[in-house]
Structures are given as C-alpha cells and as structure tokens.
Amino acid sequence: MANTSPSDLRALFDRVTRLSAADVWNAQLNPAQMATLEYLARANRFSRAPSHVADYLGATRGTVSQTLKALERKGHVTETRSSTDKRRTTYSLTQSGADAVAGDQDIQQILAALPAATRDGLESGLRDVLSALLARRDSRSFGLCRSCKHHATGPYCQLLDAALTAEEPNQICHEHAA
Amino acid sequence: MANTSPSDLRALFDRVTRLSAADVWNAQLNPAQMATLEYLARANRFSRAPSHVADYLGATRGTVSQTLKALERKGHVTETRSSTDKRRTTYSLTQSGADAVAGDQDIQQILAALPAATRDGLESGLRDVLSALLARRDSRSFGLCRSCKHHATGPYCQLLDAALTAEEPNQICHEHAA
DNA sequence: TTGCAATAATATCGACTCGCTACTATAAAC
DNA sequence: GTTTATAGTAGCGAGTCGATATTATTGCAA
The missing domain is CATH 1.10.10.10 (Winged helix-like DNA-binding domain superfamily/Winged helix DNA-binding domain)
Incomplete structure (x- = not known):
C-alpha cells in the first residue's frame, strides 16, 4: 500500500x-x-x-x-x-x-459497510484534497452553519441577522466562514 | 474525524x-x-x-x-x-x-503534495470502495499485467500466448485475473 | 435623480455524453 | 450450414456544459 x-x-x-x-x-x-x-x-x-x-x-x-x-x-x-x-x-x-x-443508497451502503478506520482515512484524505482544490480556485467552503464564525447561540446568524430554526445549524451555508 | x-x-x-x-x-x-x-x-x-x-x-x-x-x-x-x-x-x-x-497535472499536483500517510489512507479507502463496486456489478478488475496469474517471467503472457515488451508488465490488462 | 456598474437569473448555441434500440459485420459452435 | 455470440457503429432523445448575450433589478455615486 x-x-x-x-x-x-x-x-x-x-x-x-x-x-x-x-x-x-x-x-x-x-x-x-x-x-x-x-x-x-x-x-x-x-x-x-x-x-x-x-x-x-x-x-x-x-x-x-x-x-x-x-x-x-x-x-x-x-x-x-x-x-x-x-x-x-x-x-x-x-x-x-x-x-x-x-x-x-447504493454508494452509501458500500461506505457504511467499510470499517470505521478505513472510512476515517478516506475522509481525511478527501478533505485534504478538497481544501487544496478550494484554495486553488478560491471557492467558498460551504461548511455547516454551526461551525461558522457568524453563528451565535440562539440559534442565530449574526451575518444575516436572522433567527435560525433548530435544524439550520446542521445545514450547509453559502456564507460559511471559518 | x-x-x-x-x-x-x-x-x-x-x-x-x-x-x-x-x-x-x-x-x-x-x-x-x-x-x-x-x-x-x-x-x-x-x-x-x-x-x-x-x-x-x-x-x-x-x-x-x-x-x-x-x-x-x-x-x-x-x-x-x-x-x-x-x-x-x-x-x-x-x-x-x-x-x-x-x-x-492539476489533481496530480494536489495528490503529490499530500503527506504519504494521508495518500495511503485515501488509497486504501478508495480501493475498498472500488472492490465493492466491482463485486456488485461483476466487472473486471483491470489490474496490472505483472500481478496476473497468467503472467510468467520472460516476460510472457500464458493466457494470450504472447511475449511481452519490457513495459507491458506494468500496464493495465483487460484479462487480468488475481 | 439620473446614470452606471454590479448582481442574479435565463436564453440560446454548438459540441458532446449517455442510455437505448437497432443494425451490420464477422467469428465460432453446433 | 445454420444458429448464436461477439464487436463495433448509427441514430434518437434528453440533457450537460462552457460561452456568450440578454433582461431585470439593485445599489451607489456624481
């Protein structure tokens, strides 16, 4: 290997x-x-x-x-x-x-069947490739709302000045910033 | 992770x-x-x-x-x-x-810049996913000639009864069998 | 407040993929 | 010598994709 x-x-x-x-x-x-x-x-x-x-x-x-x-x-x-x-x-x-x-569900079934260690290795590799790709084309990260610097407890978004529903912190946001 | x-x-x-x-x-x-x-x-x-x-x-x-x-x-x-x-x-x-x-070269440059451990983790994960995909659609493996059961030193292919050039053992073969 | 640049979404075009169904060769099996 | 399998292609319809142009709309500045 x-x-x-x-x-x-x-x-x-x-x-x-x-x-x-x-x-x-x-x-x-x-x-x-x-x-x-x-x-x-x-x-x-x-x-x-x-x-x-x-x-x-x-x-x-x-x-x-x-x-x-x-x-x-x-x-x-x-x-x-x-x-x-x-x-x-x-x-x-x-x-x-x-x-x-x-x-x-096809690919998800295959992924679910992988040993956790393999899945983690795959994920960390893909994440690294993704960040390199994003950096090069200087694209947005599209991270989860809750991991954003504008996210405040409430739940609330400081950038858009909007109250969030219970699910929204776990969704992808276009404005996401680290 | x-x-x-x-x-x-x-x-x-x-x-x-x-x-x-x-x-x-x-x-x-x-x-x-x-x-x-x-x-x-x-x-x-x-x-x-x-x-x-x-x-x-x-x-x-x-x-x-x-x-x-x-x-x-x-x-x-x-x-x-x-x-x-x-x-x-x-x-x-x-x-x-x-x-x-x-x-x-774009993606290759990114891959080349990854730490060896990350690359190995990525590869082993992808290989596992690939074998699962191949098993499900029962497709051929397309492995390297030299790792095939028909490959003999010479270099020579026993299945096709053909002498091989120096590079051929390192190429992909449609008839590859483990 | 008029003028203009930036933004958001579409429309249109040409090249091409893709699965599909047919179809033509050719080769092999019986 | 006919059937059956194999290899490649043509044509169809839906749709991607980049490129370019167009239409709204908004925001900003003179």
Missing part, C-alpha cells in the same frame, strides 16, 4: 467516480441532477439559489439554471421568487425530490 | 469529483474524453478496444464508440483494425493525445 504514485491514485479516484456515476442513472436522474438535489437537501434556506448551487458544484450559472429547470419539469423541485429582491430565486425540494435523494 | 456518517462522506466524495471535473475542461477535453485518454495511456496492447474502455469506465459500447470518434477527430487517437479478426478495432494515443494526458 505504500509508495502510491499520484498518477495511480488519480486513476483510482477517477475510476471509482465513473463506476459510481454509472449507478446513479438507475433513478431517472443523471449525476448532475442528483448532485443538485443532494446539495439542496443539505443547504439552508439562504443557500438554495442557482448561483449557490453553481458555486458549490463548480459549474456555471447557466448550466445550473438549465439543470434546475429540468428538475422542476420532473417535479423534484419548486421555484420561489424573493419579494424583497426580485432578482433572487430559491429552489426547494418537493417530496418527490426528497424521495429521490433518500432512494439513492 | 471519527464517526463519519456515510452520507457526509458520500457528499464529500461527490464534491471533490465535481470540482476536479470542472478543472479538466480547461483542456479542450471533457471529463469522459480525458478519462478515455488516460485509460488508453495505461492499458496494454490487448486492452485498447472500445469494449474494453466501456467495461473499464462503466459506460456502454455505444457511448464509448462515439467518444473515441470524437477523440479521433481531434487527432488524439488513431484507429487500427485487426487483420486476423475483422470485428476488432484497437485505438492508440497519438503524440497529441499523450501530451494531453501529461498536461492534465
């Missing part, structure tokens, strides 16, 4: 990616659509705009806009326009969208 | 995948084309047919056929038809194709 060459490791990562992507198609969704649904399922109410999804997935706003329209046609998300700032749109999962995310 | 939930880990994996895919587009290639080139760069001469690529990437033959045609139009691969079995076609990288693979 020692002396892993970066190119071998990269090939290994790519292959796992491709094979697990091939599994996602077994819903009526493609990988981009599933990734979008999964993000929406984990993001808080301040972070569900097309531009947030684009930023999170590393895609352009145009692409994400089309993906969200496709998901809307399939009934997995609904669009809500902001009344205060009419440029803003927010998307939410419908029940059918939430079901699709919950039903996508 | 402990108590990693499978769904968090899955989300982490997806995000790294998407962000690194976004980087690949910076060549004139999309992720599927780059993955195909990378496979061809690592596969031995018995393993470069469209169906082998399809099997490796978990895609259909039709899709791979089109991808190879696109790569051929761009001058990154060349087609060679077998004279003994006229159904068979083999693809090889051109210099331009090899350059494209070599130029795709």
